[in-house]
Amino acid sequence: MTTFLWVVFPYLAIGAFVAGLIWRYRYDKFGWTTRSSQLYENRLLRIGSPLFHFGLLLAIVGHAMGLIIPKAWTDAIGIEQDVYHLAAVGGGVTAGLMITAGFIILVFRRRTTSSVFQATTVNDKVMYLILGLVILLGMWNTLSTAIGEFIGNHYNYREGVSPWFRSIFTLSPNPDLIASAPFQFQAHAFLAFLLLMIWPFTRLVHVFSAPFGYVNRPYIVYRSAGDRPGPTAGSRAPQGTWRSPTARKG
Numbered sequence: 050m051t052t053f054l055w056v057v058f059p060y061l062a063i064g065a066f067v068a069g070l071i072w073r074y075r076y077d078k079f080g081w082t083t084r085s086s087q088l089y090e091n092r093l094l095r096i097g098s099p100l101f102h103f104g105l106l107l108a109i110v111g112h113a114m115g116l117i118i119p120k121a122w123t124d125a126i127g128i129e130q131d132v133y134h135l136a137a138v139g140g141g142v143t144a145g146l147m148i149t150a151g152f153i154i155l156v157f158r159r160r161t162t163s164s165v166f167q168a169t170t171v172n173d174k175v176m177y178l179i180l181g182l183v184i185l186l187g188m189w190n191t192l193s194t195a196i197g198e199f200i201g202n203h204y205n206y207r208e209g210v211s212p213w214f215r216s217i218f219t220l221s222p223n224p225d226l227i228a229s230a231p232f233q234f235q236a237h238a239f240l241a242f243l244l245l246m247i248w249p250f251t252r253l254v255h256v257f258s259a260p261f262g263y264v265n266r267p268y269i270v271y272r273s274a275g276d277r278p279g280p281t282a283g284s285r286a287p288q289g290t291w292r293s294p295t296a297r298k299g
Contacts, residue, residue: 055224059217062246069249083255089164097154104147111140116214120207141191148184176251179244186237204231
């Protein structure tokens, strides 16, 4: 079971992630979207979305520093463990609070706004459940590490979870490193790989969408219902705008 959880399953998740993204891009390009619900409700979205996304970016930077950069490297450049730990806990708590607050607002909005809730698929609900658990366990890990440091008894993930994580990508997995970690760290890692596995089949694919075409595409003209009708068939569209495919020259 240890080998399956910490060796086989991570590679299955990575394989499903890569293959799923390729399949989704080739056969479901029109579904490669967040299915934005901004038109249904904007007030809560304007608060929850920035909190969640900026907190997530901060958390990604923190995870990259904690999981990818070995402890020996920070020791070599003179960053003491106490200083590193203080920065990691401070940044982790800040990011965690932002993510948690944003996530709660977004889920509340999705559940209480009927039009938004009706647009929520089963895949979305499963994704939100797993994502919520990942966030909860991440906060638990951060706070337990901070409390453990204060009382002088904390688990150093940089000597267990981090080397295990790097060993997966160097194709020399060492499951014993994480098998001895506290339960909350193991659960956080397992659910994170589970989220990675289902990622391509949810709205999370929008993370890999970059709107480069917005830079040079023609502008779009929006008119209210009370505006006068547009140009008649046969007339030229204004320079730089989209021309209706049904319009023909006379």
